[in-house]
Amino acid sequence: MSPEAADPAALLHPRLPSPLQPVEDERFTRYGVRLLLKREDLIHPDLPGNKWRKLAPNLRAAAGRPLLTFGGAYSNHLRATAAAGRLLGCPTIGVVRGDELASRPLNPSLAQCAADGMRLVFVARSIYRRKAEPEVLARILEGIGAGGGELFVIPEGGSNALAAHGCAELGRELSGRADVVAVACGTGGTLAGLAAGLGPGPRGSGRVIGIPVLKGGFLAMEIERLQRAAFGGRAGDWSLDERFHFGGYARTTPELTAFAEEFEVRHRIPVERIYIAKLLHGLTTLAAEGAFAPGTVLAAVVTGRREPGTGEPEPRAPGRPGGSPGS
Incomplete structure (x- = not known):
């Protein structure tokens, strides 16, 4: 058996390592900061960004078993899991938050999941x-007529110890190439x-x-929990800045909408609104505050791409709440 045949993730043919793209922007260069974009959004057309990084080790561990996972009505993770199931010929089940949605027409995001064969x-x-x-999980499985042993369960957002190991490869790709990495x-x-x-x-x-x-201030504890499960304890030099949600x-x-639109026009790079716009806006603020010493090489990880029509806020339509985290 070839290595690719033994590795379901390899059958998805990801583009790795993802490109590292320099960006000239005076909001950084005036402070002596060199900005790079780690274009994870270009890894795979159906599983872009951190979705491939997280799912790949889970697909290996599933070894062909049906996949069950969780997400909100606009979950990127649900769409990526459904796409992986279609590409690999693997059954998928998506547990969606909100039983009131069952009686409504599917939104574009969930409709794509269904089109890819996911049972919602x-x-x-x-x-x-x-x-x-x-x-509670056992009750959910019983309610859909599935035994726990025949399914491979992936948590919401795909974040588990396996996913953390998959994302460690992203860190290794950036090792020695940036002083600071932001995500x-x-x-x-x-x-x-x-x-x-x-x-x-x-x-x-x-x-x-x-x-x-x-919002919420809960994320540091969750990251530490994931690192304990994956690596035995806190790993690496990391911190959170919770001002930019x-x-x-x-x-x-x-303000955020205008920033994202201007960045797209200036650099001809699509800016995903839920995650990447907030990341880039936060980094311009940090640069202006002097958070980065002159000479710093700063890499911003582009974890996903813009998906019009799937629940992501559209330009000039601010203030719309969304489903649940999928990164």
Whole structure:
């Protein structure tokens, strides 16, 4: 058997390592900071960015078993899992937060999941909040007529110890190429692995800054939990700056919308609104505050791409709340 035949993730033919693209922007260069974009959005057309990094080790561990995972009505993770199932010929089940959605027409995001063959199961929000509890998960599995042993369960956002190991490869790709790496955070799995895999930067120890896109202040504990599960303890030099969520998940403001549109026009690079716009805006603020010493090489990880029509806030339509984190 060839190595590719034994590795389901290899059958998806990812573009690795992802490109590292320099960007000339005076909001950074005036402070002596060199900005690079780690274009994870170009890894795969159906599993872009951190979705491939997180899913690849889980697909290997699943070994062909049906996949069950969780997400909100606009979850990027649900769409990526459904696409992986279609490409690999693997059954997928998506447990969706909100049983009221069962009686409504599918939004474009969930419609794409269904088109890729995913079976959608809608559960009450009160049950969804407790989905990590073994007895609640067992009740969900019983309700859909599935035994736990025949399914491979992936948590919301794909963030587990396997995903952290997958994202550690992202850190290794950036090792020695950036002094500071910044990433937008939803469930924390990408940062957990990235920080563990990142080695010293060009001028010494490399560090990671996480920009949470949700309010709540809970993410540091979750990242530490993921790192304990994956690596035995806290790993790497990382911190969070929680000032740039713009009101919460999938929320925006006219200021953020204008920033994203201007960045797209200036650099001819699409800016995903839920994660990447907040990341880049936060980094311009940090640069202006003097957070980066002159000569710093700063890499911003582009973890996903813009998907018009799938729930992502559109330009000039700020203030719309979204589903749940998928990064």
